[in-house]
Amino acid sequence: MITTLLTWLLKRSxxxxxxTSGHPRCIDGEIPGLGLYLHIPFCRSLCRFCPYFKxxxxxxxxxxxxxxxxxxxxxxxxxxxxxxxxxxxYGGGTPYLLGKHLQEIQDQIERSFAVEGPCGIELxxxxxxxxxxxxxxxxxxxxxSIGAQSFQANCLRVLGRTQGDVSSRIAxxxxxxxxxxxxxxxxxxxxxxxxxxxxxxxxxVASGATQISTYPFIDxxxxxxxxxxxxRRRKKNLLKAVLEVSxxxxxxxxxxxxxxxxxxxRYSSVTRDNYIGFGPSAASLLPSGFSMNVFSVGEYxxxxxxxxxxxxxxxxxxxxxxALFWLFWSIYNLHVSKADYFTLFGKPLDEMFGWExxxxxxxxxxxxxxxxxxxxxxxxxxxxxVEQGYTDQYIDxxxxxxxxxxxxxxxxxx
Ligand SMILES: C[S@@+](CC[C@H](N)C(=O)[O-])C[C@H]1O[C@@H](n2cnc3c(N)ncnc32)[C@H](O)[C@@H]1O
Ligand code: SF4
Numbered sequence: 001m002i003t004t005l006l007t008w009l010l011k012r013s014x015x016x017x018x019x020t021s022g023h024p025r026c027i028d029g030e031i032p033g034l035g036l037y038l039h040i041p042f043c044r045s046l047c048r049f050c051p052y053f054k055x056x057x058x059x060x061x062x063x064x065x066x067x068x069x070x071x072x073x074x075x076x077x078x079x080x081x082x083x084x085x086x087x088x089x090y091g092g093g094t095p096y097l098l099g100k101h102l103q104e105i106q107d108q109i110e111r112s113f114a115v116e117g118p119c120g121i122e123l124x125x126x127x128x129x130x131x132x133x134x135x136x137x138x139x140x141x142x143x144x145s146i147g148a149q150s151f152q153a154n155c156l157r158v159l160g161r162t163q164g165d166v167s168s169r170i171a172x173x174x175x176x177x178x179x180x181x182x183x184x185x186x187x188x189x190x191x192x193x194x195x196x197x198x199x200x201x202x203x204x205v206a207s208g209a210t211q212i213s214t215y216p217f218i219d220x221x222x223x224x225x226x227x228x229x230x231x232r233r234r235k236k237n238l239l240k241a242v243l244e245v246s247x248x249x250x251x252x253x254x255x256x257x258x259x260x261x262x263x264x265x266r267y268s269s270v271t272r273d274n275y276i277g278f279g280p281s282a283a284s285l286l287p288s289g290f291s292m293n294v295f296s297v298g299e300y301x302x303x304x305x306x307x308x309x310x311x312x313x314x315x316x317x318x319x320x321x322x323a324l325f326w327l328f329w330s331i332y333n334l335h336v337s338k339a340d341y342f343t344l345f346g347k348p349l350d351e352m353f354g355w356e357x358x359x360x361x362x363x364x365x366x367x368x369x370x371x372x373x374x375x376x377x378x379x380x381x382x383x384x385x386v387e388q389g390y391t392d393q394y395i396d397x398x399x400x401x402x403x404x405x406x407x408x409x410x411x412x413x414x
Contacts (some may be wrong), residue, residue, distance in 0.1 A: 017321075019398070019411040022311030025276070026288040027079035032344070033273030033389065034080070035087045035117075036109065038069065039282040040095035041297055044126065047162045049186075049217070051399060053281035053295050054093040061297060066101045068304035070108040072278050077112025080276070089269035095301035096127040103139045118142050120267055128169040133178060137224040144173055145213070145267050150185060152196045153205045158189045158227055169206040174208035182258075182267035183209040187238040188217035190227040194241035201245045201259075210264035214242050214257055216384070218391050222400045232385070235336035239384060245378075252293070255333050256383050268333075273326070273344055281402070285325070289316045295402040312407055313398075319345075323352050328390075331383050334375040336366070 042057040042065075055061075077083075077336065088109060095102070099125035102121075109115060120143030121136065136144065148166045150156055156322065171180050183204040187197045197214070205212070216239075217229040229235070243253070251259040253264050277284045280300040283292045284360050294300050303310045317325065323345060330336040336357070341349035350357065357373055360366045365379030394413055401411055 004056050016412045016414045017315055017394070019315050019408070019413070020214065021407065021409055022314045024072075024290050024309035025076070025284055025286060025291055025311055026081075027076055027276070027286065028081045029081050031080060031276075031286065034083050034085045034088070035272035035275040037269055037275055037277045037282055038088070038090045038095070038105065039277060039279035039293075040090060040092040040098060041094065041280050041324045042097050043094045043124070044097070049219075049227075051218070051220040051223060051396070052091075052093065052110045053399070053403065055297055056284060057097050061301075062101060064301045064305075065297060066098065066104060068301045068310075069279055071304050072310060073105070073108050073112050076276055076278070079403055080113070082112065082114055084114040084116050087272070088115060088117070090118040090119075090121040091269055092122060094124045094127065095121050095125055096132070099357060106140050118179070118265070120145065120269065122147065123136075123173075124364070125163050125166040125169050128172055130172060133173050133175040137175070137177040139414045143182070143265070144169055144178055144265050145182040145269075146173070146209075147183060147184045148200075148204060150192075150196070150222060151200050151410070152192075155186070155189045155192050155196060155200075158191065158225075159357070160226075163207040167203050170204065170209060173263035176360060180211060180265050180267045181209050182208075182211040182213055184213045186217050187242065188216050188235040190230060190240065193232070194237060195225060197238050198241050198245040201242060202349065205249050205251070211254070211258060211260040212246070212251065213267075214239075216260070216388055218388065218396075220396050220400070222396075222403065236381070238317070239381070253334065253380070256331075256380050256387065273340075281399075283312075287322075289314055289322075290325070290400075291315070292402065295399070295404050299406045313411060317399070320352065327353060330386065331375055331379070332381060336373040338371045374394075 041054045043054045044057055046056060092297060116269045119141045121141050122145045124147055148160055149161060151166060170181065170183060183196065185200050185204065201212055216235055218224050219229050226277065246253065246259040251261055254260045260266055274287065275285050277293065279291055280297050281295045283290065292309045294303065295308045300310050310381040326344065327336065360379065361368060364376055365382060366373040366375050397413055398411065401408065
């Protein structure tokens, strides 16, 4: 409810988001602030809590999948006139399962785009052994995100995950070449205490993490969780415990759910001004709108092999909706920069969101600072609630639908 009202208020319209069947992404020349995301949809086994699009790893699917992915990258690079890109992220799924093919894909990216920023990759703890770091470094990666989820047996049991000694695996990545080591933790699991999450945070930092991402446990309607997440108040206490331990360890808050060592760069695959997503289910955000690729490995390969676009759904944003999308992720990052808004949209931020930001300042949710609005602790807590509402109301519906209907005609989300 709060998400719907807030969305209407900010959009200044009760118009629903209407996704229609996708056309080829409209890419035309150099794109400012462009990032690339590659979705690798394979996992050794499928975790029951995980909402991301993935299939059980089948070695026979790798070659055709990699060929299609390279083809998709090549075609986009041509349309984007070999645009420069500020970051490349591989997520999934478990991208490291592609083994030697990662280098091949990296080479294709280098041929198709001018890569000017760092490359990052998500790792499952089981991916890591003594030579993972050097293999990744040779393939051009300098940032990793490791899905530990928890170091406590009771929490791992709720998630249905068994994993060995993850802290020593994280420590194996502590190599001069890996400038960022993010560790993902989940909070709000049934039975989890403030001590549990603080202990998880401490273990991750002691093992060498430069960033900790703490995600509130979300029970997606199509997941298979045996137990529900903790309620709002208990999640709030756990988040408070995270804030305390991060301050104790000298980590500063870099977004609503991430905390980083002061001297370290951020691992953040979603907060780009523009991005092109490759692979099944990958999303793209471009000046022309937002789109998503088909949620099926077979359909994805088929479409690319036949020279068709793998885009299954798209939304044409109004100017205000596009600006709102930017505002949403800026608030997530706790910093709304007037200069960045001007560079991207060619007009002052206050012209679009003047009274809303003044109202937020009056309510103590943001503070004016030089050329920006900085989100306060109170604002960050409200956003923590809004983002969970947004996940339930939009992401769960869109992903749930796209998984069951690879090539939909239309999807209306109110
Ligand atoms: C694409 S996933 C996984 C990365 C890697 N494959 C792994 O399993 O370690 C990225 C992160 O999303 C978070 N995540 C997944 N499902 C979640 C859920 N239901 N609620 C909250 N966070 C979740 C986890 O912390 C996970 O590490
Ligand atoms: S949590 Fe990771 S390993 Fe588990 S299903 Fe999701 S992407 Fe795969």
